[in-house]
Amino acid sequence: MNAAELEQLADELGIDVVGAAPAEPYEETEQHIRDRRARGLFADMRFTMAQPEVSCHPEQLLPNARTVVSAALCYYHEEPDRPPGHGRLPRYTWYDAYAELREKLDELGRRLGGAYRVLVDENQHVDREAAARSGVGFYGKNTLLITRRFGSWVVLGTLVTDRELEPTTPLALDCGSCTLCIEACPTGALDEPGTLDATKCLSYWTQSAHDPPEAYREALESQVYGCDICQDVCPWNRGIEKRRAGQPLPTNAEPHVDLVDWLASDPSELRRRYARLYVPRNDGRFLQRNARIALANEQVAT
Known part of the structure; x- marks a missing residue:
């Protein structure tokens, strides 16, 4: 499947941004995680940082893994006025956008055929790195993944498949001088x-x-x-x-x-x-x- 066909299929399923990259080790990201952990910058967080030897190796997450398909779903909505006596939640938790994306990726896997594995907000995979490699977005100075059309107001997920798909091009974008x-x-x-x-x-x-x-x-x-x-x-x-x-x-x-x-x-x-x-x-x-x-x-x- 070429990149245009993948994008058309994702659009049919309501996925806002999609990209594909070879299922290869994320060596630089793995080293970055190890360096940050050595400096104590994770505090006691675990998540994908606990075992970078797993989360940075998509090729090990599925037998005969060929491709990682990265997907982004925009969750942005305007915040209404906050009533007195009420606390605020971050936008990504206003409803379960991760569950919605998980369902869409599962359907994408079925449409692609072959063996696949869906990973959404899970310890076993660094979704941001798959998104950066496949051109879904780029890393911002705030460490978040920033997409071209939806900014960072997205949840990310990954589908690891044994299908070989055409890789999409990483974005040649960054934050420039903005701080x-x-x-x-x-x-x-x-x-x-x-x-x-x-x-x-x-x-x-x-x-x-x-x-x-x-x-x-x-x-x-x-x-x-x-x-x-x-x-x-x-x-x-x-x-x-x-x-x-x-x-x-x-x-x-x-x-x-x-x-x-x-x-x-x-x-x-x-x-x-x-x-x-x-x-x-x-x-x-x-x-x-x-x-x-x-x-x-x-x-x-x-």
């Missing part, structure tokens, strides 16, 4: 362009089993999970934001959560309601910890 994300990060997590220091990242601290440092709690403001600051300021995101301005939210979207409701809920029930979020030890009390911080910040602000 807006670096300047906007309130905790300096991006001071080294292209390298995230998780020990300073607000998103990391909302997902950590350790309590956020006092110095970072005020910076979280009303955020109860994740952080979108480095995406909110990115010029590559202006296009999709303008194109989708004024569009209604999906019926299942949840941009804000009631902080008092979170605190009053049974932790196990709260965890079940937000199964799409990563929660340390699957313990809803960590979500309630974040809600207490957001509520305290709101009381200070008023």
